[in-house]
Amino acid sequence: MEQQEEENGKCNICYCVCCKKIFPQRILLQIMLVFCTTIMYSHRVCISMAIVHMTNWVDNSTIEVVCTRSKVNTSVKFEINDIQFDWDESIQSYILLSFYIGYVIGNTFIGFLIDKFGGRWCLFIGSLMSSVMTLIVPLLAYNMHWAVLCVSRAIAGLGQTPLTACTSSLISRWFLEDKKSGAVTVVLTTYTLGVIIGNVASGFIMEWTKTWCFVFYFFGTIGVIWNVIFFFYGYSYPQVHPHITQKELKLLEVIPKPAEMKIPLWRILSDVSVWMFFIGFMGSDFTLYLIITNMPKYFVSVLGLDTSLTGAVLMGPPVAGVLGGIVFGFTSNWIIKKKYMKKLTFRMICSVIGLPISSACLLVMVYTRCHVVMACVLVCLSMF
Known part of the structure; x- marks a missing residue:
């Protein structure tokens, strides 16, 4: 059937979606x-x-620290027609x-x-x-x-x-x-x-x-x-x-087929390097997931931005993360290629320095109060 389609030069929708020709x-x-x-x-x-x-719940005990719309100069909040809890x-x-x-x-x-x-x-x-x-x-x-x-x-x-x-x-x-x-x-x-x-x-x-x-x-x-x-x-x-x-x-x-092997679970769990990797990865993911999970609520509920503007503002942190990966990726390759530093040493330094700086940016952001631009810059730096 395939040969016949190719010989006749036909390309029906299903055939093209299957991507034999595309x-x-x-x-x-x-x-x-x-x-x-x-x-x-x-x-x-x-x-x-x-x-x-x-x-629709409001914490009256902390209402004095929430920025009003007049301070951040955003548009009027739109009304939601759905039931609120x-x-x-x-x-x-x-x-x-x-x-x-x-x-x-x-x-x-x-x-x-x-x-x-x-x-x-x-x-x-x-x-x-x-x-x-x-x-x-x-x-x-x-x-x-x-x-x-x-x-x-x-x-x-x-x-x-x-x-x-x-x-x-x-x-x-x-x-x-x-x-x-x-x-x-x-x-x-x-x-x-x-x-x-x-x-x-x-x-x-x-x-x-x-x-x-x-x-x-x-x-x-x-x-x-x-x-x-x-x-x-x-x-x-x-x-x-x-x-x-x-x-x-x-x-x-x-491509070789994956070999069947017994997983040395105890050796993996008792390996110090595995736990060091786990700790480093946990720190990196904690910052990422903290930002993508809680930043929308922070910008809307605390800084007073409307939802559509918050969505646009939060484009910055993930883009900064990708740019940071590209910059440090090329930098690390250049340093390792020039033999200024060993690969393992450079990666350890990046991990040790990067996570505290990222955490410090988020900590400082809390004290920016209603300064929206500064908050945006700091959260982008934390991802970079």
């Missing part, structure tokens, strides 16, 4: 992973923007925190599941969980206790656990050795796009529709659509893909 299947997989990363991170941040308008700051914190409880729990066993069932199914099921849990947030908020909403957010976090691991697994099976690192980098750095779209789109959707519900309907629906596409065109291995050409399959046959 893209190699490995490139199509990479594109789908880019969209998946973008969508998953938008699921993380959209509730941080929406929760400001989901609640009497959730105090503690309840709001539990709702935002619960996502990461599921995320941490899932990371303890996701690697075993990927090895057993393959990256395709783990990513499909995980992203579907995240999409559905995002889609039903309004339903749970209206009809259930807030604790049920916390559980749903924890399930969404559990569903997003496979993202990084599945990306690495799928790329390792679909890309040649000299292309793997670049392919993984392209996919995982698009979290920046997800954070930007999640913040900006959430603000404009709420301002345009005058309802917070459509934020979750919008991002949840996009996630479900992605799952449908990935179900038909995403595969764990080139050998089982029904649409791959013989030419591409022959090219990818040189």
Whole structure:
């Protein structure tokens, strides 16, 4: 059938979508992973923007430190037509925190599941969980206790656990050795796009529709659509893909199959370098997730910006993070190439210096009071 289509020069819609004529299947997989990363991170941040308008609770004990609109010179706050809930700051914190409880729990066993069932199914099921849990947030908020909403957010976090691991697994099976690192980098750095779209789109959707519900309907629906596409065109291995050409399959046959081995769990847990990596990674992720989770609420509730402007302002930190990675990446390569410093020494210095500086920027930001520009600069520096 394939040969007949090629001989006749035909290219119907399904044939082109399968990308036999347009893209190699490995490139199509990479594109789908880019969209998946973008969508998953938008699921993380959209509730941080929406929760400001989901609640009508005001802490009178701290109202004197909240900036008024006249101080920051922003537009008049728009009215939300949806029901708002009497959730105090503690309840709001539990709702935002619960996502990461599921995320941490899932990371303890996701690697075993990927090895057993393959990256395709783990990513499909995980992203579907995240999409559905995002889609039903309004339903749970209206009809259930807030604790049920916390559980749903924890399930969404559990569903997003496979993202990084599945990306690495799928790329390792679909890309040649000299292309793997670049392919993984392209996919995982698009979290920046997800954070930007999640913040900006959430603000404009709420301002345009005058309802917070459509934020979750919008991002949840996009996630479900992605799952449908990935179900038909995403595969764990080139050998089982029904649409791959013989030419591409022959090219990818040189990729060695992963060897089955017993995981030395005790040796891993008792290795000091593993724990040092864990501590460093935890510090880096803590800053990132603190910013993408709490900054929308801080800029709206404390600094007094309207939601759409907050979404635009919060484009800065993730972009600064990417620029910082590029600058320090080229700098480190130059220093190591010139042999001014050993690779391990330079990386240790960057980790030791970078995290305290990032934390100091966030700490100083608290004392900027109503100075919006200074707060924006400091939060961007903390990500840089």
